[in-house]
Amino acid sequence: GAVVSQHPSRVICKSGTSVKIECRSLDFQATTMFWYRQFPKQSLMLMATSNEGSKATYEQGVEKDKFLINHASLTLSTLTVTSAHPEDSSFYICSPRSPGMQYFGPGTRLTVT
Amino acid sequence: SQQGEEDPQALSIQEGENATMNCSYKTSINNLQWYRQNSGRGLVHLILIRSNEREKHSGRLRVTLDTSKKSSSLLITASRAADTASYFCATDPFSGGSNYKLTFGKGTLLTVNP
Numbered sequence: 546g547a548v549v550s551q552h553p554s555r556v557i558c559k560s561g562t563s564v565k566i567e568c569r570s571l572d573f574q575a576t577t578m579f580w581y582r583q584f585p586k587q588s589l590m591l592m593a594t595s596n597e598g599s600k601a602t603y604e605q606g607v608e609k610d611k612f613l614i615n616h617a618s619l620t621l622s623t624l625t626v627t628s629a630h631p632e633d634s635s636f637y638i639c640s641p642r643s644p645g646m647q648y649f650g651p652g653t654r655l656t657v658t
Numbered sequence: 659s660q661q662g663e664e665d666p667q668a669l670s671i672q673e674g675e676n677a678t679m680n681c682s683y684k685t686s687i688n689n690l691q692w693y694r695q696n697s698g699r700g701l702v703h704l705i706l707i708r709s710n711e712r713e714k715h716s717g718r719l720r721v722t723l724d725t726s727k728k729s730s731s732l733l734i735t736a737s738r739a740a741d742t743a744s745y746f747c748a749t750d751p752f753s754g755g756s757n758y759k760l761t762f763g764k765g766t767l768l769t770v771n772p
Contacts, residue, residue: 579759591759648703649700
C-alpha cells in the first residue's frame with residue numbers, strides 16, 4: 546500500500562508558539578491533500594483541502610490565518626498551527642489523495658501547554 | 659458536518675462473538691469505506707464498497723450497503739481481542755467529481771474481551 550509519513554509524531558509546545566507538521570507521500574503523487582483534526586474520543590473532522598500549487602479551502606469554523614497550509618509539491622504538504630493555544634491540542638492527520646484513492650498519515654499528537 | 663452516523667457508539671463483546679456496526683449517511687455517494695483506528699494511532703483502511711455493490715467480504719469482515727436506506731453495516735465474525743479499536747465509516751459523496759470530500763461518521767468503539 547501507499548506510504549504516508551507525518552513528522553513529528555508527537556509535539557509539545559508552549560502556548561503562543563507555532564508548530565509545523567509535515568506530511569509526505571513517499572511513493573505516489575498527491576494531487577489533493579486533506580487535513581483532519583481529531584479530538585479525544587471523537588471522529589475526524591475535515592479542516593481544509595488543498596491542491597498542489599493552490600490556496601487551501603478551509604471548512605466552516607476553521608481559521609485560515611491560524612492553520613496555515615502549504616502544498617508546495619505533489620509529495621509534501623505542511624500544516625502550521627500559529628500562536629497555538631491549549632484548545633488546539635489534538636491529533637492532526639493528513640490525508641493525501643491520488644486519483645481513485647485516499648490515504649492517511651499516521652497522525653501528529655499536538656499538546657499545547 | 660458529519661456525513662455518517664454509526665451505531666452503536668460503543669460495543670462490548672466476548673472473544674469469538676460477532677460484532678455488527680451500522681452506519682447511516684445523508685447524501686448520495688460514490689462509495690463508502692470502513693476504517694479502524696487503534697487508540698491514539700492512525701487509520702487503517704479496511705474495506706471499500708461502491709454504490710453499485712450490495713455486499714463485500716474481506717477475511718472476517720462483511721460489509722453491506724443499502725443505498726435506498728442510505729445505510730451500511732460492518733460485521734466482524736469470530737472477533738478477537740486484537741479487534742478492539744474504534745471503527746469509522748466514511749463516505750465519498752457523489753458530487754460530479756469537483757468537490758470530493760471523504761467525511762467520517764462518529765465511530766463505534768469496539769471492545770473485545772478475552
